[in-house]
Amino acid sequence: MSIATIFEIVLAAVVLGLGIWTIVVRETYSATVGFVAYGLLVALIWVRLDAIDVALTEAAIGGGLGGVLLLGAAAQLRDSEPAVTDAAGNAVRVCAAILSALTAATLAGAVLVLPDPAPTLAPAAVSNAWATSLANPVTNVLMAFRAMDTMLEKVVLLLAIIGVWSLAPDSAWGGHPGPRHQADPHGVLVFLARLLPPIGIVVGIYVLWTGANHPGGAFQGGAILAAMWLLAIMAGLADTPPVSSRRLRLILVAGPGLFLVVGIAGLLFGSAFLSYPPAQAKPLILAIEVAMILTIAATLGLLLAGAPERRTGQ
Amino acid sequence: MTEFLTAAVGFILAMLALGLVSILRGPGDADRMMAMQLIGTGGIATLLLLGTVASLPAAIDVALTLALLATFASIAFVKKGLSSLDADGTAPTEPK
Numbered sequence: 001m002s003i004a005t006i007f008e009i010v011l012a013a014v015v016l017g018l019g020i021w022t023i024v025v026r027e028t029y030s031a032t033v034g035f036v037a038y039g040l041l042v043a044l045i046w047v048r049l050d051a052i053d054v055a056l057t058e059a060a061i062g063g064g065l066g067g068v069l070l071l072g073a074a075a076q077l078r079d080s081e082p083a084v085t086d087a088a089g090n091a092v093r094v095c096a097a098i099l100s101a102l103t104a105a106t107l108a109g110a111v112l113v114l115p116d117p118a119p120t121l122a123p124a125a126v127s128n129a130w131a132t133s134l135a136n137p138v139t140n141v142l143m144a145f146r147a148m149d150t151m152l153e154k155v156v157l158l159l160a161i162i163g164v165w166s167l168a169p170d171s172a173w174g175g176h177p178g179p180r181h182q183a184d185p186h187g188v189l190v191f192l193a194r195l196l197p198p199i200g201i202v203v204g205i206y207v208l209w210t211g212a213n214h215p216g217g218a219f220q221g222g223a224i225l226a227a228m229w230l231l232a233i234m235a236g237l238a239d240t241p242p243v244s245s246r247r248l249r250l251i252l253v254a255g256p257g258l259f260l261v262v263g264i265a266g267l268l269f270g271s272a273f274l275s276y277p278p279a280q281a282k283p284l285i286l287a288i289e290v291a292m293i294l295t296i297a298a299t300l301g302l303l304l305a306g307a308p309e310r311r312t313g314q
Numbered sequence: 315m316t317e318f319l320t321a322a323v324g325f326i327l328a329m330l331a332l333g334l335v336s337i338l339r340g341p342g343d344a345d346r347m348m349a350m351q352l353i354g355t356g357g358i359a360t361l362l363l364l365g366t367v368a369s370l371p372a373a374i375d376v377a378l379t380l381a382l383l384a385t386f387a388s389i390a391f392v393k394k395g396l397s398s399l400d401a402d403g404t405a406p407t408e409p410k
Contacts, residue, residue: 004320006324007320007323007324007327010324010327010328010331011327014327014330014331014334017334018334018337021337021338029343029346030337030340030343030346033337033343033346033347033349033350033391034337036350036387037333037334037337037349037350037353037354040353040354040357040380040384041330041353041357043357043361043376043380044357044360044361044364047361047364047365047370047373047376048364048368050368050370052370052372052373052375052376055373055376056375056376056379059376059379059380059383060379060383063354063380063383063384063387064379064382064383064384064386064387065383067387067390068386068387068390071387071390071391072390181393189389189392189393192385192389196382196385199382200382203378203379203382206375207375207379210375214371214372214375215372215375215376216372216375220379223383224379224382224383227382227383227386228382228386230386230390231386231389234389234390234393
């Protein structure tokens with residue numbers, strides 16, 4: 001048995017153990033910490049499986065933004081937690097266990113009956129890469145071959161932010177999401193919030209740019225930019241924009257909007273909705289991705305900031 | 315050289331597992347948070363080594379992302395944990 005195999009076995013065992021603990025542990029806060037660590041380790045597994053694009057997304061969402069989102073929920077639930085944990089009776093527990101076991105068995109069965117070799121479109125995606133002159137097959141699939149899915153996904157992000165905003169009380173509508181953070185201007189948090197964002201913005205743009213030929217892309221880059229923005233907000237260096245701001249709303253619709261415009265242009269001048277002429281495919285895709293990184297960064301940041309809570313000046 | 319680097323990955327992974335024990339034991343939120351930081355750092359080291367061993371230069375990009383986002387997550391932990399503790403009026407659980 002080679003060292004690499006032992007490494008894989010240890011990694012899988014650690015991730016499984018951590019996953020089980022995260023489910024079993026009673027305190028929400030501890031479970032959240034476990035979940036963030038789990039996200040970090042799953043990113044390692046994706047790298048080991050040569051799925052770097054997925055690893056980047058997992059590191060950005062599972063290890064970073066998703067963890068922070070759960071954390072906010074855990075902090076808010078802290079007071080009401082005991083009442084919730086007492087509720088489940090034995091019958092409910094047994095039913096939940098049976099349901100979980102059935103789901104797991106179905107999934108295991110589905111994996112076992114997969115044909116070997118598994119059906120794949122990977123060779124087709126690689127052999128048609130000339131049409132976009134991008135070398136990263138994942139970006140090709142996301143931005144060209146299955147561009148419709150990606151566009152609709154951005155619309156879903158937009159719907160999510162509308163859902164979060166609709167939780168705002170009437171008095172705060174149009175105001176700023178989240179509390180106004182205060183921090184010691186000479187403290188370590190403010191220092192870090194000044195030091196890290198310039199580096200993070202460069203890394204975010206780099207991840208977007210390198211996505212054309214290497215793993216990366218607008219979503220991962222946007223998640224990094226959102227984290228840097230939230231860092232400045234948490235340190236009190238910046239405030240969340242009021243949700244009634246016209247500029248903010250323009251940024252929120254820029255990505256899906258440009259995607260739609262390009263798609264309809266493809267319908268009018270080309271062969272189909274979202275068909276790019278091969279000569280202009282790369283500039284078009286890059287333009288859409290630049291608009292999308294802004295939309296994604298703003299959307300993810302606002303999703304984490306939460307519903308509007310206070311009017312301007314409060 | 316590859317064997318040595320792989321062995322180094324294994325060693326760091328063992329350290330990660332130790333960090334996990336600390337997450338499991340706690341007892342306070344702050345202890346768990348510090349252990350999460352250790353796992354984040356160890357994960358970055360593993361990624362850099364793994365990228366070299368398997369000649370995957372893109373693993374360095376994942377390590378960069380992880381470095382930025384893990385820092386961000388820990389700050390959010392401190393911020394959110396503290397604000398909820400202030401609201402409760404209870405003393406924060408400081409590591410002794």
